[in-house]
Amino acid sequence: MPKPRYLGTSASWPLLDEIRESFLLIVGLYRTKAYKSFLSSTQTSPHDIAISQLLPHISTPNIHKISVQDDTRLDFIVVGGGTAGNTVAGRLAENPNVRVLVLEAGVGNSKDIEEIRTPAEAMQLRNSKYDWAYKTTMVKRDDYERIEKPNTRGKALGGSSSLNYFTWAPGSKGTYGMWEEYGGKEWTWDPLVPYLRKPATYYDDEKAYPEELTKIGGGGPIPIAHSALIPEMQPFRDLLTEACKSTGHPITENIFDGTMLGLIHSVNTIYQGRRSGNFLSVADKSNVTILPEVHSKRLIIDEASRTSFSLLVKSSSRKGFFETPKLLMLSGIGPAPELAKHSIPLIVDSRWVGQNLLDHPGVPFVLRVKDEYGMDDYILRKGTPKHDHALNAYSKGYGGPMGSGFLELVGFPRIDNYLERSPEYRAAKASNDDRDPFCPYGQPHFELDFVCLFGSAFQWHYPTPSEGSYITVMVDLVRPVSEPGEITLNSVDPLQQANINLNYFNNDLDIIAIREGIRYAYDILKHGEGFQDIVLGKYPWKMPLHDDELMKRTVLDRSQTSFHPCGTARLSRNIQQGVVDPSLKVHEVNNLRVIDASVVPVIPDCRIQNSVYMVAEKGADLIKQDHKDIYA
Numbered sequence: 001m002p003k004p005r006y007l008g009t010s011a012s013w014p015l016l017d018e019i020r021e022s023f024l025l026i027v028g029l030y031r032t033k034a035y036k037s038f039l040s041s042t043q044t045s046p047h048d049i050a051i052s053q054l055l056p057h058i059s060t061p062n063i064h065k066i067s068v069q070d071d072t073r074l075d076f077i078v079v080g081g082g083t084a085g086n087t088v089a090g091r092l093a094e095n096p097n098v099r100v101l102v103l104e105a106g107v108g109n110s111k112d113i114e115e116i117r118t119p120a121e122a123m124q125l126r127n128s129k130y131d132w133a134y135k136t137t138m139v140k141r142d143d144y145e146r147i148e149k150p151n152t153r154g155k156a157l158g159g160s161s162s163l164n165y166f167t168w169a170p171g172s173k174g175t176y177g178m179w180e181e182y183g184g185k186e187w188t189w190d191p192l193v194p195y196l197r198k199p200a201t202y203y204d205d206e207k208a209y210p211e212e213l214t215k216i217g218g219g220g221p222i223p224i225a226h227s228a229l230i231p232e233m234q235p236f237r238d239l240l241t242e243a244c245k246s247t248g249h250p251i252t253e254n255i256f257d258g259t260m261l262g263l264i265h266s267v268n269t270i271y272q273g274r275r276s277g278n279f280l281s282v283a284d285k286s287n288v289t290i291l292p293e294v295h296s297k298r299l300i301i302d303e304a305s306r307t308s309f310s311l312l313v314k315s316s317s318r319k320g321f322f323e324t325p326k327l328l329m330l331s332g333i334g335p336a337p338e339l340a341k342h343s344i345p346l347i348v349d350s351r352w353v354g355q356n357l358l359d360h361p362g363v364p365f366v367l368r369v370k371d372e373y374g375m376d377d378y379i380l381r382k383g384t385p386k387h388d389h390a391l392n393a394y395s396k397g398y399g400g401p402m403g404s405g406f407l408e409l410v411g412f413p414r415i416d417n418y419l420e421r422s423p424e425y426r427a428a429k430a431s432n433d434d435r436d437p438f439c440p441y442g443q444p445h446f447e448l449d450f451v452c453l454f455g456s457a458f459q460w461h462y463p464t465p466s467e468g469s470y471i472t473v474m475v476d477l478v479r480p481v482s483e484p485g486e487i488t489l490n491s492v493d494p495l496q497q498a499n500i501n502l503n504y505f506n507n508d509l510d511i512i513a514i515r516e517g518i519r520y521a522y523d524i525l526k527h528g529e530g531f532q533d534i535v536l537g538k539y540p541w542k543m544p545l546h547d548d549e550l551m552k553r554t555v556l557d558r559s560q561t562s563f564h565p566c567g568t569a570r571l572s573r574n575i576q577q578g579v580v581d582p583s584l585k586v587h588e589v590n591n592l593r594v595i596d597a598s599v600v601p602v603i604p605d606c607r608i609q610n611s612v613y614m615v616a617e618k619g620a621d622l623i624k625q626d627h628k629d630i631y632a
């Protein structure tokens, strides 16, 4: 067996003496073999091994222990216990004889943390200790540049599924069709549908929705359900639905068969008032051991054989980073010029690592509405009778508004008529064989999130109003045409975050699209039947709807992430096209796979957690297929 080369440290790595296959999940997952000699050399008692012995580079204040039988071995180590990582860990642990260790940079007890489990608290998690809180370049144009902090990403078991805003949508068939160019036929809608449905179990306890929707949950560990129809939100629901109908916006409950158009009651990762984060995939699995509050510094890759062996880890710090491309680059896999800048020895010149950073830019806006239509008093105004009422209801079986994620009504419109008004759009369409440059396969142009209170996570530049009721609308452009952004190294120090440039609005067409999307949303709310009567004003200032130049400035100033970054280690047919092959193995490296949001080659046309779970479910099956000895 070739000797591993220990990057960046002189420390030895005696423990994993024979590695059969390695995988990178968010950060990494390793299949190992022949631990017996290691175990016998390190055991402190017949049945306990201190993790500090297992992983000598951890300096954790707590002594984490795993129990190991005399003759057991660890089969897999998953690094990054997030949305994808835990799905894979949970699936691999379906064989009760397999032992899985999960290394997670954040806390490990998400399941028991009330702020994480209580849906109405979700927006308060921004910039908390459970948030990586990245500094991010949002816009970098010759005429405009903007850097923001924090950009939220989950740092807790369950990853971003522990902090996200719950909506569960699969995306359109047309967009998955575009994945074929990168992953081949097996990465298109029809073969992926079972994986989109496998992670969840759908509940409709009140039998309020079409029975056929049970198909969207295939018995998986994540309970999903339509938003509970909280009575306090009924007036908002009714009026918004009426307003949409009267302005010709379609209403539907089925966005799960490849077409996503219309206003829906959102399905969410909330069940019976509790967040269904992906700590659930590994909960109560006796053959999965979680090691929290450690993170990986780099992979150990043998230079001669280009074989991944293991990784070095360190105790956690407050700094976070977009981990996968950064870890690859720190380990010698990445664009040669980028690695040379930091004097990192090159193992594989993989030019797409860190490139193709995709996300949905969005512009939020807030309207003040009549008091009975907003939930602000119930959720945001501590000490008021309504807030007490909400707390009281939640304390009795997780009922009432605290159990809501508030993204209850979501619209997926096409706005061709609005776009056609723009000469720039018409020219772009004409030069694209007269096909819509954004959504040529019938996909929605936008996801419109209608939130019936002041949504601080979407409006962090403005103070939360101390009185009155509000609604927040997030206008997410789901098929932007700007050049993707990139992640580059900031330093060789693994604890420094990478440079993140989302590169929004590198193409003016995206500004025009969002401008029109805002106008469309305003038209529903200001002119739709019923709703117009409850709008009292705009907050914090008026939207300059009638002035294109001012709207451009508004979009540049007020746009923000919809929290869906992906694509920086994309799926591909070869190394000229991307980072991982259709089996999610890293090109030109043995024993290494990437399974997380970074492999997504074309961003889905909605919020992306369902797609990330899908990638992980498929990834788990791909791993199993390669290890038939333990997965018959």
Ligand SMILES: Cc1cc2nc3c(=O)[nH]c(=O)nc-3n(C[C@H](O)[C@H](O)[C@H](O)COP(=O)(O)OP(=O)(O)OC[C@H]3O[C@@H](n4cnc5c(N)ncnc54)[C@H](O)[C@@H]3O)c2cc1C
Pocket: 026, 027, 079, 080, 081, 082, 083, 084, 085, 103, 104, 105, 106, 152, 153, 154, 155, 156, 157, 158, 159, 160, 161, 163, 164, 165, 166, 167, 168, 169, 294, 295, 296, 297, 323, 562, 563, 564, 565, 596, 597, 598, 607, 608, 609, 610, 612
């Ligand atoms: C605020 C917010 C709101 C969102 N809302 C929605 C929504 O409503 N609907 C939707 O569909 N999607 C939503 N998303 C997107 C969705 O949640 C994410 O795309 C998805 O969860 C990403 O999964 P992942 O496995 O790629 O990464 P994550 O789930 O983020 O997992 C990465 C994990 O790796 C850990 N980690 C990182 N580095 C290291 C290291 N070096 N060592 C050890 N561990 C490490 C992290 O702590 C984390 O647990 C939202 C995201 C955010 C942040």
